Amino acid sequence: MPRYMIQRRFPAGLHIPVAVGGAEQCRSVVEANAEHGVTWIHSYVSADKTCTFCVYDAPTPEAVRKTASVNGLPVDTITEVSVLDPYFYV
Amino acid sequence: MPEHSEFLERADELAILRDELAAIGPRGGGRLLLVLGEAGVGKTALLRRFCADVDARVLAGACEPLLTQRPLAPLLEIGERAGGDLGILAASDARPHEVVAALLTTLERGPTVVVLEDLHWADEATLDVLRLLARRIDAAPALVLVSLRHDELDRLDPVRVTVGELPGPPRRMTLPPFSLAAVAELAEPLGLDARELHERTRGNPFFVTEVLAAGGGIPETVRDAVLARAARLSPQARAVLDAVAVSPGTVEVTLLEELAGGELDGLEECLSSGMLTVDGARVSFRHELARLAVESSCPPDRIVALHRRALAALGAGDEGDADAALIAHHAAAAGDRDALRIWGVRAGERASAAGAHREAADQYARVLDTPGELCSRERAQLLAALAEERYMTAHLDGAVTAQVEAVACLRELGDDRTLGDGLRRLSRLLFFAGRTAEGEQAALQAIGLLEPLGPSRELAIAYCNAAQRYTVTEDLVRADRWARRADEMVELTGDPEARMYALVNAGVIRSQTSLPEGHALLEEALARAQSGGFEEQAGRVFNHLAMWPLRARRPDLAEPSISAGLDYCGERGLDTWRLYLLALQAQLALGRGRWEEAGELAHEVLLDPHSALLARSWALTALGLLRARRGDPGAEQPLLEAHAIAAPTGEPARLAPVAAARAELAWLGGSGDDIDGLTAPALAIVVERSSAWAASELAYWRWRTGVPPGVPQELLTEPYRRSIEGDWKRAAAWWEQRGYPYEMALSLADSSEEGPLREAHERLLALGATPAVAIVAQRLRKRGVRGVRRGPNRATRENPAGLTARELEVLALLTEGLRNADIATRLVVSQKTVDHHVSAILRKLDVRTRGEAGAAAVRLGLTDRPA
Secondary structure, three states: OOEEEEEEEOOOOOOOOOOHHHHHHHHHHHHHHHOOOOEEEEEEEOOOOOEEEEEEEOOOHHHHHHHHHHHOOOOOEEEEEOOOOHHHOO | OOHHHHHOOOHHHHHHHHHHHHOOOOOOOOEEEEEEOOOOOOHHHHHHHHHHOOOOEEEEEEOOOOOOOOOOHHHHHHHHHHOHHHHHHHHOOOOHHHHHHHHHHHHOOOOEEEEEEOHHHOOHHHHHHHHHHHHHHHHOOEEEEEEEOHHHOOOOOHHHHHHHOOOOOOEEEEOOOOOHHHHHHHHHHHOOOHHHHHHHHOOOHHHHHHHHHHOOOOOOOHHHHHHHHHOOOOHHHHHHHHHHHOOOOOEEHHHHHHHOOOOOOOHHHHHHHOOEEEEOOEEEEOOHHHHHHHHHHOOHHHHHHHHHHHHHHHHHOOOOHHHHHHHHHHHHHHOOHHHHHHHHHHHHHHHHHOOOHHHHHHHHHHHHHOOOOOOHHHHHHHHHHHHHHHHHOOOHHHHHHHHHHHHHHHHHHOOHHHHHHHHHHHHHHHHHOOOHHHHHHHHHHHHHHHHHHOOOHHHHHHHHHHHHHHHHOOOHHHHHHHHHHHHHHHHHHOOHHHHHHHHHHHHHHHHHHOHHHHHHHHHHHHHHHHHHOOHHHHHHHHHHHHHHHHHOOOHHHHHHHHHHHHHHHHHHOOHHHHHHHHHHHHHHHHHOOOHHHHHHHHHHHHHOOOOOHHHHHHHHHHHHHHHHHHOOOOOHHHHHHHHHHHHHHOOHHHHHHHHHHHHHHHHOOOOOOOHHHHHHHHHHHHHHOOOHHHHHHHHHHHHHOOOOOOOOHHHOOHHHHHHHHOOHHHHHHHHHHHOOHHHHHHHHOOOOOHHHHHHHHHHHHHHOOHHHHHHHHHHHHHOOOOOOOOOOOOOOOOOOOOOOHHHHHHHHHHHOOOOHHHHHHHHOOOHHHHHHHHHHHHHHHOOOOHHHHHHHHHHOOOOOOOO
């Protein structure tokens, strides 16, 4: 399955509480993704929390957009990526 | 062994089934539920137990584990029980939609549980029945329970595809294997090691039960367990067991008696041991796994002897063709070629009539595969039938191969009339397979053979075929010439099928020069095709009623044709045409700015194994263009695939859209292609054929990227001509009026004024057209405009529905109850712009009315945001 890096912007900042509410938010995203065969691997968040880089496994870019709209998440760019491991060459 | 063993740990499932049944209304509100699980997990046992004490009528039927099944096997069984029209229809040559209509009538009688077992073995017609039933289940007071082994199905298996696409989607219930605790409860009284038994059987209830019934140790495999149990039977009982083992599904007691040589003494022992079960006058193994184990342990000579007896018994009686597939199965297993030839062909014809084309093709192929001296004429007929069935299941390469062989056969026979007709059929298949040049050659060869024989139905159809070939490539001069000869021949022969064919051709030819006149002709052809029962032609007409208006950017004409066509073709299982229409709908949705829908439809077409090559090329073009316009990855691949399909066809309707899409992708920065080189080959063809819309589309993209358009002025259609002339205002108005938001915004962006550029920017942002937004933003910045957004970020996509700032403003005013005209005044924009925003809001919030939009705004907390 292709892997994608999805860039999302949150002008007001992304705030996921480190508590029950945050766990609930993440769980509901993961569940909605599963219905479309999409897996959220993990994300990187900018220091000011206005931008995230999310690594996803998904069958198609359309599935990525579909789940984003179901979850109410913005999508700025979707880039198909593969892993480059620098230590592989050492 | 405790009788209830199979129902351990099934209390929850039974409760769910009872709840589902209780939820059914007295006159409707039906439901469909899938019962999933591996072989032997107890699906059948659970359903039988549930049905045994429900307070409703039960109609149950099972699919059969025959290599080539009887079409509609479970419906035959249900029909026998229900009687009435359904009983008659299922046993005759009825089509799936007729069977469903009769079933629904039967269901009106009151709450019913319908059980369709072992769907993993289903034939194509049964799958069609399920699909149609699922669509109408809400109107029937019925609980439909469908069991299947979903784990054994390949991703592209038709059963899996059908189940995956059922509307609803229906509730699924997966039966887990027994837990260790349950196995322990059963094993411990017998002194067996529960942990070992659970591990060896992986908790599979059937396996566990067999081990317990066999006594002794714990065997390695389920087969060993079954055979250990069978080994304890007396020789008479074992003889009965073998006789049942050669009969997939169930076997009538009377037939069983003949198979067992008149001796049924052992039957009682088999039943009391629990290896066989009896239902009315039919006997079967308790499970297919047991049948397979016993069959595989039976000596080959005994198996053949039993199949011969079955063949003699069934083939002699006047069982009717309903059992042809079963008889052909015995004939094949008995190695009786003559019988297989007779029954295989009858079974194939019956499957074909029921719409089970995959099974029909399998039957014909099996007969053709048997070595024997079939005479050429028979063989040619059978090959042609195989080609037709393969065409019906969109297996085009296989269809061409079979028809080529049929033609070779006919050539040997030296009968020009049948050879000419065979070549005409081959020509059609070659066209469908995208092999245009070869198809054209075959079409002309057919005419060359038939003409000297004088007027005939075959010649009339051969002329029609040639005319159709040239209408597809938009070679209207040639198309017209053959169409006129076809008309003369139709008058001479008066053949109704040829007349229908000629009428459709006339409509298609006319649609290319004058859309309204062509459309009217096609409407007339449609009415006649429907009343005359020419379903295949009707499917073709729907396709043309959608395709030509769509090409001329007339969604008002295309949209109703697509939805009516989808209903018609869906009901009748005309899958090839249904998928063509879905591909056209994907293109339409893309044009109308319904991008998410476009993506979903394109994927639906591409995932369906029935999609013809040419339907795929349309879906691929829509998908590639969608990704290009969104700036998503993977735009080029589908366009290259579509190009590979379109290139050998020489059809303007296929070549131009793909070339234009690739040019657009290059313009948007998604590929480094040279636009002149990319569009020139298609351009040469479409200009030569005077295909106005195809030529205009290509000219437009060449113009946009600074390449000379290369199309005569008089061939250019309005919106493109306006753009090329620099009249962006009229071009934008034209697209706006036809309802193409993306094209409209691109036209606005051709302005050099700040206002229209800003509006283009805004509209492209709303569509999520990121690469085009960047292009327009750059134009704005060049004009010294500051603070231009580069993508759909910043102010947009902050809310769950992804509304833009402007749309939020409009929504706020709309929620206050303002009319569009008032909103326009308030925001100092045209009313058209407000109309546009309002429809975008309704679409994004997935609501139909302004009232619903207001409610959604409150629910989503959108209205109290600062605009």
